[in-house]
Amino acid sequence: MASSSTGALVRARKGVGVGGRGRPPRSVHHRRRNRFARVFAIFALPSVALLLLLNLYPVIYAALQSLRNGSLIDSGTFIGLRNYTGVLHDPNFWHAARFTVVFTLVGVFGSWAIGLALALLLRTRIPGRSIFKVLLLLPWVVPVVVSATSWNWLVATPQSPMSKLFAALGFGNVLFLADPLLAQILVCVFKVWISFPFMMMMMSSALASVDVNVYEAAKIDGAGKWQTFREITLPMISRSTYISWVLMTIFCVNDFPTIFLLTGGGPVRATQSLVVMAYLTVFANFQTGPGVAIAFLMTIVLVVIATLLYRQIRKVDIE
Structure with missing residues (x-):
């Protein structure tokens, strides 16, 4: 009896039950994994094919279009990299690139600074904090068409409320959408206004x-508020900060409706970003090749920026 119980304990340590056969051999596990992998690949193949069809095919087709001198109705002839060299030698392209950089920097860091400040404020015990949160989300929740229409009503004409206010303050007849510098400032401020709620939510969760x-x-160690913010808060939320910067950079560079609905890229192309220039080149001037070339150059820059910020995120994870 003792020997049988001892044998049962030995079999139990080896993973063999009293009446069972124990663990299957290693080869059996290997065959099961291979069978599962084949079944998974069979079921995943239609989804992968659909994703490739919806994403990879348009990219390849657009890349081929950027190498041709076609239009919306004619693919044109193959001209190689002539569209890219023509775009890079166009002064309007570099003007749009400069404005895109300014628009992106103001949009990213302006919305981040305001969003972080409001997130810190909402952590304190202020009366009506829940209602305050909902109201602060409105610029992001309201459709951009409604927001752009409202801002146009505020500043578009001499009879607009903001124009009348500036005239009453002694600044004369201020036309925000007719002056290139004022139009650029207005577009950047509008971008910060519709973007800070997103940053506020990101920073609040961080x-x-x-x-x-x-x-x-x-x-307890005697650190002041500014020292605590600089030495503790910012490093602790740095990962979320870099992620929000990556997302907001993509949002700003690819932001077409904000600029187009507010100014249309004017006056005299002062607020024309690269994405607006690409759209007008394709759908207004019917030059598909240069327009797609601009879009691909934008994509390359975005990939480089996202890669650099992603490296910072990895450094934060390692630390």
Whole structure:
């Protein structure tokens, strides 16, 4: 009896039940994994094919169009990289590139600064905080068509409320959408206004993940509010900050409706970004090759920026 119980314990340590055969051999596990992988590949193949058809084919077709001198109704003839060289030698392209850089920098860091400040404010105990949160989300929730129409009503004509206000303050007849510099400032401010709620939500979630005990320890050590913010808050939320910068950079560079609905790229191309220039080149001038070439150059720049910021995110994860 003792020997049978000892044998049962030995079999149990080896993974063999009293009346069972124990674990299957390693080869059986290997065959099961291979069978599962084949079944998974069979079921995933239609989805992968559909994704390639919906994403890869348009990219390849657009790349071929950028190498031709066609239009919307004619593919044209093959001209190689002539569209890219023509775009890079166009002064209007570099003007649009400069404005895109300014628009992106103001949009990213302006919305991030305001969003972070509001996220810190909402962590304090202020009356009506829940209602305040909902109201702050309105610029992001309201469709951009409605927002652009409202801002046009505010500034578009001499009879607009903002124009009358500036005239009453002694600034004369200020035409925001007729002056190139004022139009650029207005577009950048509008972008920050519709984007800060997104940044506020990103920063609020990042701040919520910071351990409160860290702030208590810093307070005990005698750290001031600015020192705590600089040495603790910013490093602790740096990962979310870099992610928000990547997303907002993509949003700003590819932002077509904000500019087009507010100014149409004018006056005299002052607010024409690269995405607006690409659209007008294709659908207004019917030059498919140069327009698609502009879009591909934008994509290359976005990939480089996203890669650099992604490296910063990896450094934060390692640290």
